[in-house]
Amino acid sequence: MSRLGPGGTREHFDEIQRVYAVVFPGYDLEDHRRRTFRQIESAGFEAVTVRENGVLVGFAYGLPLSARSTWWEGLWPPPPDGFAVETGRRTFAVIDLAVLPSHRGHGLGRRLIDGLLSSRSEERATLATVLDNQQTQRMYERWGWKPIGQTPGVEGETAEAFDLHMIALRPEAATSS
Numbered sequence: 001m002s003r004l005g006p007g008g009t010r011e012h013f014d015e016i017q018r019v020y021a022v023v024f025p026g027y028d029l030e031d032h033r034r035r036t037f038r039q040i041e042s043a044g045f046e047a048v049t050v051r052e053n054g055v056l057v058g059f060a061y062g063l064p065l066s067a068r069s070t071w072w073e074g075l076w077p078p079p080p081d082g083f084a085v086e087t088g089r090r091t092f093a094v095i096d097l098a099v100l101p102s103h104r105g106h107g108l109g110r111r112l113i114d115g116l117l118s119s120r121s122e123e124r125a126t127l128a129t130v131l132d133n134q135q136t137q138r139m140y141e142r143w144g145w146k147p148i149g150q151t152p153g154v155e156g157e158t159a160e161a162f163d164l165h166m167i168a169l170r171p172e173a174a175t176s177s
């Protein structure tokens, strides 16, 4: 597995997008490029990729939520006081995780997300799934992620609403406060 910072992600973006286009058919690729290049500029952005015979077959990437993040806006049910306060160092958001259909079911998805989170210094990680995507949500829950609630997608997002999940990255970090 390779770990990529901003420069490496830009360099390998076309390969990443080839997988993205297969895994998320119908999404606007120009929008994905714009969105991802903006995210790459964010402090702390990181990606991981996995290859077979030199060909990129899966990736995951994410970034820490900034103090001005709108990630938790409209969260329902409302979280406890202080839960949604971000500092730029508190929460790592996993933005995308994808493995080519031909390579699924062999543990690559789990390795990618574990690899992405293994060296993070944030106290917790979060991810969003399309509303009621039960199969994927059950998978994350088997991997230890806890459901947090729902948020409405804001203008320009890829879906109208999201289910959010969270996991503690350090044993002492609570997920609920």
Ligand SMILES: CC(C)(COP(=O)(O)OP(=O)(O)OC[C@H]1O[C@@H](n2cnc3c(N)ncnc32)[C@H](O)[C@@H]1OP(=O)(O)O)[C@@H](O)C(=O)NCCC(=O)NCCS
Pocket: 023, 096, 097, 098, 099, 100, 103, 104, 105, 106, 107, 108, 109, 110, 111, 127, 128, 129, 136, 139, 142, 143
């Ligand atoms: C989600 C995804 C990355 C998982 O990739 P993967 O390499 O199959 O992941 P793993 O093999 O590590 O684990 C998949 C889980 O589904 C189960 N599974 C079994 N057969 C499977 C199959 N044919 N395809 C997918 N998952 C399967 C596995 O048992 C595993 O659950 P477990 O860890 O509790 O045993 C991949 O299915 C994918 O790209 N899906 C479409 C994009 C997506 O939904 N991304 C996440 C949205 S945020």
